[in-house]
Amino acid sequence: MSRQSVAKAHQKIQELSWEPAYHEPVSHYGTDYTFHKAQKKDPLKQVLRSYFPMQEEKDHRVYGAEDGAIRGNMFRQVQERWLEWQKLFLSIIPLPEISAARAMPLLFRTVPNPELHNGQAIQMIDEVRHSTIQQNLKRLYMNNYIDPAGFNSSLRNFQSDYCGTIGRQFAEGFITGDAITAASIYLTIVAETAFTNTLFVAMPAEAAANGDYLLPTVFHSVQSDESRHISNGYATLLMALSDESNHQLLERDLRYAWWNNHRVVDAAIGTFIEYGTKDRRKDRESYAEMWRRWIYDDYYRSYLVPLEKYGLVIPHDLIEEAWNQIWNKGYVHEVAQFFATGWLANYWRIDGMTDKDFEWFEYKYPGWYDKYGKWWENYNRLATPNGHNPIALEDVDYVYPHRCWTCMVPCLVREDMVMDKVDGQWRTYCHEACRWTDAEAFRPTYMGRNTPNMGKLIGSREWETLYHGWNWADVVSDMGFVRDDGKTLVAQPHLNLDPKKMWTLDHLRRCPPLQSPNVLLNEMNDEQRAAFVADYNRQGPAGRPARATA
Amino acid sequence: MTATSERSVPKPEFTDAEAGAKVFPDSNSRQYNYFKAQKRKQSHYEDVTVEVQPDPRHYLSQGWLYGFADGKGGYPLEWTVLKAWGSDRPVPERGPGSGGQGYEWPAHGWHEFRDPNEEWELTLYRYNANVVRQLNQNVEAARQAKAFEQWNQNWVDFVARHVGAWMHVDHGLGLYLFANANRRAPTNMHNNAISVNSMHRIRSAQDLALYNLTLTEEIEGFDGTAHLSTWNDDPAWAGVHETAEQLTGVWDWCEAIFAANVVFEPLVGELFRSNLVQQAAPANGDFVTPTLVGAAEYDYAERDLRYTKPMFRLLVDDKEFADHNKKIMQQWLSDWVPKCIAAARAMQPLWSQPDARPPRFEDGLDRAKSRFAGILSDLGLQAPKELSQ
Ligand SMILES: [Fe+2]
Ligand SMILES: [Fe+2]
Ligand SMILES: [Zn+2]
Numbered sequence: 001m002s003r004q005s006v007a008k009a010h011q012k013i014q015e016l017s018w019e020p021a022y023h024e025p026v027s028h029y030g031t032d033y034t035f036h037k038a039q040k041k042d043p044l045k046q047v048l049r050s051y052f053p054m055q056e057e058k059d060h061r062v063y064g065a066e067d068g069a070i071r072g073n074m075f076r077q078v079q080e081r082w083l084e085w086q087k088l089f090l091s092i093i094p095l096p097e098i099s100a101a102r103a104m105p106l107l108f109r110t111v112p113n114p115e116l117h118n119g120q121a122i123q124m125i126d127e128v129r130h131s132t133i134q135q136n137l138k139r140l141y142m143n144n145y146i147d148p149a150g151f152n153s154s155l156r157n158f159q160s161d162y163c164g165t166i167g168r169q170f171a172e173g174f175i176t177g178d179a180i181t182a183a184s185i186y187l188t189i190v191a192e193t194a195f196t197n198t199l200f201v202a203m204p205a206e207a208a209a210n211g212d213y214l215l216p217t218v219f220h221s222v223q224s225d226e227s228r229h230i231s232n233g234y235a236t237l238l239m240a241l242s243d244e245s246n247h248q249l250l251e252r253d254l255r256y257a258w259w260n261n262h263r264v265v266d267a268a269i270g271t272f273i274e275y276g277t278k279d280r281r282k283d284r285e286s287y288a289e290m291w292r293r294w295i296y297d298d299y300y301r302s303y304l305v306p307l308e309k310y311g312l313v314i315p316h317d318l319i320e321e322a323w324n325q326i327w328n329k330g331y332v333h334e335v336a337q338f339f340a341t342g343w344l345a346n347y348w349r350i351d352g353m354t355d356k357d358f359e360w361f362e363y364k365y366p367g368w369y370d371k372y373g374k375w376w377e378n379y380n381r382l383a384t385p386n387g388h389n390p391i392a393l394e395d396v397d398y399v400y401p402h403r404c405w406t407c408m409v410p411c412l413v414r415e416d417m418v419m420d421k422v423d424g425q426w427r428t429y430c431h432e433a434c435r436w437t438d439a440e441a442f443r444p445t446y447m448g449r450n451t452p453n454m455g456k457l458i459g460s461r462e463w464e465t466l467y468h469g470w471n472w473a474d475v476v477s478d479m480g481f482v483r484d485d486g487k488t489l490v491a492q493p494h495l496n497l498d499p500k501k502m503w504t505l506d507h508l509r510r511c512p513p514l515q516s517p518n519v520l521l522n523e524m525n526d527e528q529r530a531a532f533v534a535d536y537n538r539q540g541p542a543g544r545p546a547r548a549t550a
Numbered sequence: 551m552t553a554t555s556e557r558s559v560p561k562p563e564f565t566d567a568e569a570g571a572k573v574f575p576d577s578n579s580r581q582y583n584y585f586k587a588q589k590r591k592q593s594h595y596e597d598v599t600v601e602v603q604p605d606p607r608h609y610l611s612q613g614w615l616y617g618f619a620d621g622k623g624g625y626p627l628e629w630t631v632l633k634a635w636g637s638d639r640p641v642p643e644r645g646p647g648s649g650g651q652g653y654e655w656p657a658h659g660w661h662e663f664r665d666p667n668e669e670w671e672l673t674l675y676r677y678n679a680n681v682v683r684q685l686n687q688n689v690e691a692a693r694q695a696k697a698f699e700q701w702n703q704n705w706v707d708f709v710a711r712h713v714g715a716w717m718h719v720d721h722g723l724g725l726y727l728f729a730n731a732n733r734r735a736p737t738n739m740h741n742n743a744i745s746v747n748s749m750h751r752i753r754s755a756q757d758l759a760l761y762n763l764t765l766t767e768e769i770e771g772f773d774g775t776a777h778l779s780t781w782n783d784d785p786a787w788a789g790v791h792e793t794a795e796q797l798t799g800v801w802d803w804c805e806a807i808f809a810a811n812v813v814f815e816p817l818v819g820e821l822f823r824s825n826l827v828q829q830a831a832p833a834n835g836d837f838v839t840p841t842l843v844g845a846a847e848y849d850y851a852e853r854d855l856r857y858t859k860p861m862f863r864l865l866v867d868d869k870e871f872a873d874h875n876k877k878i879m880q881q882w883l884s885d886w887v888p889k890c891i892a893a894a895r896a897m898q899p900l901w902s903q904p905d906a907r908p909p910r911f912e913d914g915l916d917r918a919k920s921r922f923a924g925i926l927s928d929l930g931l932q933a934p935k936e937l938s939q
Contacts, residue, residue: 013756015778016721021791025798028733030619049682049760050752056679059672075568083567095600098738101745105730118752121729126751128742129671135598142580146567149576155601156584159609160650168604172616176623243653264635265641279560288610289688310579408615442618456621459613460644467610468646478649479611483575490576497574519646 003356009047017114024109029112029179030453034243043231051122053148056229058221062133065142065217070240074213075144080351082210082494083141087348087351088151089203089268090138091158092167094131096191098220099171100126100229103187106179119232126225137218147497149483149490150347157490160479162463163268164338166408173257177442177455180240181253188233190257191211193231195265196226196301203269209279209529233294241310248447251313256441258315259433262322263407265290270332275353288326288365296323316493319432325413329360330541333365333372334412337542339495341398344390344472344508347481349492352380371542383494384501389511391493393472398543402517402536403431403462404440417522419533426522426529442515464516472508555769574907585655586607588664595668595796606641611650613641615638625736625925627660630804631878634659635870659868660736665743665857674746677853678753681845685757689764692838698769700835704771706903709765712900713827713839714777717758717785718817719794723938724751726798727806727893734803743857744807750849759841789893796889804862808879809886811858812929815850816922817890818897821848825914826900833906866930876931883926883934889937894918 018025062151091434104124108117142151150157158164174187200223209272240246240379266287286294295318304314343350353376361368378396382388401410402417405427409415416431422439429435440446442457450472460466467475478480481490487504494501524532538546569580581592585600603625604610614623627637645652656662692698701709705923728748732741735778766774781787797814800806823843831840865875894915901911908914923933 009763010761012774013759015775016717016755016759018718018722018726020795020798021782023792023799026801028730028801048678048749048756049686052678052682052753053676056675059675062665063672069848073568077562077565078567079563079565080567082589095604098602098741102733102741105733108726108730112568119724121725121748121752124745126731129675130671131602132598132742135602136594137580139594139597142582144569146569146571147574147576148578148580150568152576152579152581152583153602154582155608155896158824160611165612165615168615172614172623176614176616176618178619211562211565278563281558281560283558285561291729338842342560357760372885383836388890425712453619455619457615458617458621458623459615461611461612461615466644466648466650470647470649478651484579485575488575491680497572497577499574502574516646 002405006047006050006203007044009049010042013047013118014042014115016118017228019114027109029106029110031181032137032451033110033246033249034336034451035113035239035241036243037112038239040115040235040239041365042112044119044122044228045123046119046228047103048122051511054182057434058224062217062221066214069214069546070140070144073148074211077211078145079210079212080146080280081278081347082207082212082276083145084147084150084350084495085272085346086141086215087154087157088163088346089166089272090134090141090151091154092132092164092170092268093199094138095158095168096171096174097127097131097134099174101125101131101395102185102190103174103183106175106183106514107236110179111184111239112237116232116235119228121234123229123232126229128224130222133218133222137214141212142165147349152419153347153480153490156480161347161481162342162345163461165461165538167210167268169260169408173260174219178451180236180258180457181249184240185250185253186238186257186260188229189237192226193233193303194232194258194295195261196223197298198269199265199291199292203272203293204289206273206277206279207213209284210277211238237307239313241287241307244311246434247311247313248449249451251315252441252446254313255315255318255433256437256528258439259318259322260407260432262318262325263404263409263430263434266322266326266331267335267409270326270389271336272362274332275340280356282360282363286364287332289383291326292323311474321431321433330365330368331413331417332372333361333368334388334540335409337372337375337398338401338410338412341392341400342541343491343493344392344476344489344503345481346491348490348496351495352376352383352493359386372426376540379493384496386508390508393511397545399539399545400517401520401543402428404434404465405461406430406434406457408461412540413537414541415534415537415541417536419529428521434540452502462518464514465518468513468516468519470500470514472511472514473505475514476508477505553747583608585661588662594669595670596664598670599656599738599742601664601738601739603736606652607636607735608638608652608655609650610652611644625734627658627736627738629734630802632804632865632875632927633823633868633871634635634662634865635868637871659864659870660740663737663739663861663864665739666858667743667746667853668861669743669746669857674749678749681849682753682757685761685842685845686783688838688841689761693764693768697838698765702770702905703771704903705836706769707776708830708834708900708904709836710762710773710776710838711780711784712903713764713843714758715781715784716792716822717755717777718781719790720751720758721755722753722794722798723810724748727810730798731803731806731835740861743861747811747854747857750846750854754846754849757845761839761842775895786897789896793818793889793893805882807858808862808882811850811854812862812882812925813886813922814890815855816925817887817918818894819850820921821894821914821918824896825917826908830906830907830913832902834904835910855925859925862929878930879931880934882932884936886939887934887936891936
């Protein structure tokens with residue numbers, strides 16, 4: 001480094017700030033927020049002269065560790081239970097990362113303060129870093145882990161799979177719709193500030209406990225860029241707060257972004273940490289304990305609450321409700337159980353839970369066994385093909401759930417499911433907050449106010465619709481989740497790699513056809529639909545059918 | 551002996567979960583199988599880049615999930631008027647029982663583009679870190695050798711004003727043209743290459759700004775703010791200034807990249823850097839400025855132009871839309887060449903400012919034009935008649 005201090009250098013590059021004299025830069029994106037041009041400090045204080053060598057040095061450490069792991073035969077002690085879930089996680093996460101890069105230009109014209117744009121451009125290239133460094137890690141797993149299936153077809157899988165679709169919101173929400181809702185509130189204020197700690201710190205710590213120290217190496221390196229992104233978001237948020245007319249939109253967006261992130265991230269990361277680990281030491285933190293620390297205390301109490309005095313309306317109710325879902329309503333357990341129910345439509349192998357796991361769950365979540373224990377025993381009983389069908393199609397006291405139209409995680413806490421007719425279609429939602437998101441927030445008017453820039457929920461949001469009436473063997477072939485012998489499934493409900501113990505298309509061929517809950521719902525008459533809701537709300541926990549009323 | 555309680559740490563276990571430990575279906579399928587490599591073997595670059603940005607025309611069975619207010623999600627092909635084969639086929643419709651199949655990969659010609667620089671994070675940080683390290687060393691060595699003392703007053707002014715003014719071109723295009731365009735293109739290969747291009751320009755702008763700061767500290771009477779007044783008020787810069795702003799205002803991302811990298815850079819950028827600063831500096835006793843300007847020249851000539859050419863050549867040679875694309879690109883040439891030539895001509899007074907004069911302006915412009923004509927012929931395009939202006 002030259003002798004110039006960072007502060008002086010940073011001061012100097014402010015002279016670059018671009019104030020057009022003849023033509024304005026193109027305006028591709030809109031927002032319903034109002035921003036006033038005001039002299040603003042670039043919160044990042046990052047000069048590329050020091051940035052590039054710093055990042056290169058971080059790379060040296062990452063790639064050095066990767067070489068070391070291979071030379072040291074790390075995969076001889078990696079837990080397959082854990083690494084299988086990385087087939088899902090590492091298929092999802094490069095897209096949110098690259099989408100964060102793509103999101104930065106949404107802010108250029110909508111936040112008219114050129115001092116902030118330098119930081120946004122650096123965030124853009126950071127996110128290119130994250131996306132490609134993660135693709136590279138996945139490639140290393142594919143090359144060195146015992147079972148490459150699912151890694152080798154990773155991005156096609158992710159783009160066809162219902163879990164991938166859940167994860168994809170965590171990317172598409174950054175780059176579409178109202179520019180501030182997307183690139184600032186959803187991406188920076190909630191996804192990065194609240195949830196990257198569980199994603200990139202807590203989860204990798206669990207990887208290390210399962211013999212994989214490369215995930216922490218890569219993701220800690222990623223997370224070290226994140227504090228800069230958080231400052232970008234904070235600066236924009238303060239500017240938004242300075243105009244009263246934004247407060248209502250901020251309230252809307254914080255509610256949507258908080259709830260959606262909770263639904264999506266807690267579903268996935270909660271499952272990886274609780275059901276993907278072999279580390280059952282009683283003093284290791286559960287996901288609920290981590291959540292309480294990272295998200296409730298660090299994010300909610302320390303970051304959000306102090307913003308209340310600037311006029312930010314904080315969704316206290318939804319934050320408490322998210323905790324209620326995790327602690328009292330078994331959200332993570334319900335999701336893990338569903339992922340395992342739906343193993344046959346996935347592209348990784350899901351290990352069953354053993355007595356040792358049961359004991360840990362019971363210790364961390366008293367009452368767990370009564371709810372979920374029997375089902376996991378059935379899962380083990382039905383794990384290898386032996387004349388029966390996959391567990392989703394056997395009678396194990398589990399009602400196949402409807403999807404939430406908004407967050408696309410199924411409506412698993414059955415009592416919370418709500419139904420509404422929106423855009424001419426009957427839709428189920430996992431919770432009132434998800435109904436509100438679709439029916440009220442993502443609309444061109446909000447509480448009587450025009451919101452012409454707000455985005456839309458689009459797409460074929462219920463996966464089963466696409467395969468309504470199909471044979472399961474054709475479904476799995478259509479998605480491409482088949483190994484190179486042309487018949488063995490990529491997914492398995494166990495970890496045994498003996499080909500005789502593995503499920504094939506032939507086993508699926510004899511199963512009953514797939515039925516779309518949403519298609520069936522829309523075929524019902526009013527009376528049937530009312531009865532369906534009443535019954536559904538009485539189901540659970542653990543997907544149990546409603547008990548007959550006395 | 552004192553009793554110590556056992557520390558609670560996870561216990562490693564021997565799992566033998568390494569490649570090759572067992573044989574079973576897929577046990578040897580160790581390459582990404584969802585795309586076709588450009589060459590015989592999949593490159594590392596392709597592995598970390600291809601298909602990260604999805605496309606409902608081949609996979610993505612449930613379609614895009616979030617859209618803008620107009621209902622468009624993802625990366626609409628209509629964000630440029632250029633077309634690659636397959637662009638006109640509709641996005642597969644999904645509904646009850648439709649299944650998830652799209653068109654066979656790649657579904658359309660946009661996915662055939664590969665960045666010949668093979669840029670991903672490892673390469674981009676290595677490259678740019680090397681550049682800034684080398685430049686730092688050059689400037690530091692010059693400072694210690696008191697090299698700036700040899701500059702005459704006119705050259706000091708020239709560097710303060712004119713070399714300084716260029717930082718604004720780099721910064722404005724880097725942010726509002728290139729970084730902006732990284733949201734616009736339909737594939738990850740395009741957008742990653744464009745984002746790397748953006749960082750070259752922003753870095754180069756900062757290189758010039760920090761060099762300007764060093765000179766302010768080292769040279770008595772060096773005016774560290776002259777670049778601002780020159781950029782804003784000097785008539786010799788008005789054409790460049792206006793054209794650069796016009797470039798940032800282009801709606802169509804292909805037009806923006808084309809106008810910047812195919813037209814503006816050879817006719818204005820290289821004219822200024824290679825045919826003025828690089829030629830004038832040595833005779834005026836300056837061996838430092840050329841190292842900075844040379845780094846920017848290398849960025850453009852060896853990296854940014856290097857990806858731009860195949861990006862557009864693919865479209866010129868497209869099996870379905872070659873004529874359509876060529877016609878549009880010719881029109882872009884007719885629009886942008888006169889603007890850039892006018893901007894270049896307005897800069898002419900700069901050639902007579904240093905004590906030791908560079909080669910004549912007209913000779914420099916001729917060289918820039920013939921270089922530009924060479925780029926067009928590499929692209930299979932015709933030099934427009936406006937080039938003779
Ligand atoms: Fe990131
Ligand atoms: Fe980030
Ligand atoms: Zn939901």
